[in-house]
Amino acid sequence: MLIQTVKKAFNKLVLVPGLKSSFEKCGHDVRVSYGCDIKGAKNIVIGNHSQIGPHALFWSTRAKVYIGNYVLLGPRVTIITGDHRTDMVGKHISEVTDNEKLVEHDADVVIKDGVWIGANVTILKGVTVGEGCVIAAGSVVTKNTSPYGIYAGAPAKKIKDRFTPEQLEKHLGLLEKK
Secondary structure (H helix, E strand, O other), X not given: XXXXXHHHHHHHHHHHHHHHHHOOEEXXXXXXXXXXXXXXXXXXXXXXXXXXXXXXXXXOOOOOEEEOOOOEEOOOOEEEOEOOOOOOOOOOHHHOOHHHOOHHHEOOEEEOOOOEEOOOOEXXXXXXXXXXXXXXXXXXXXXXXXXXXXXXXXXXXXXXXXXXXXXXXXXXXXXXXX
């Protein structure tokens, strides 16, 4: 118990401030939980009032990760902005270097404002998660999502809308007044 407390304190006081300062941009009131594995922090842009849950994994070599305002990322969310080359004759995939990758092997991931991404979700390269979406725990997001939808599965598919058209109009009106 004492070791866990010391680890969390070290994370909060030393690791997280250093990590946040290494992002391309980090808004105010951003919370990053313990145990995150982030490669390519210079490619990450985070808006205001967003939270990254424990043990998140973000890997970005060339492409960027854009996280909007008021975004909630649950535990163990994985975001990967690139693929490996699989077409090089005479080389194992693990032997292909980053310099040998093609432009199409990397693409930005964009998470719009007000999104909630549940635990153990994986988001792959080139995906835009639409404003206000909910992504159910354990989903694998391989394609763009429409605003205010609820998505689940592997691959993630829209299972319903968060609001009726009338509720959405009211919701958006209230957000504008903020």
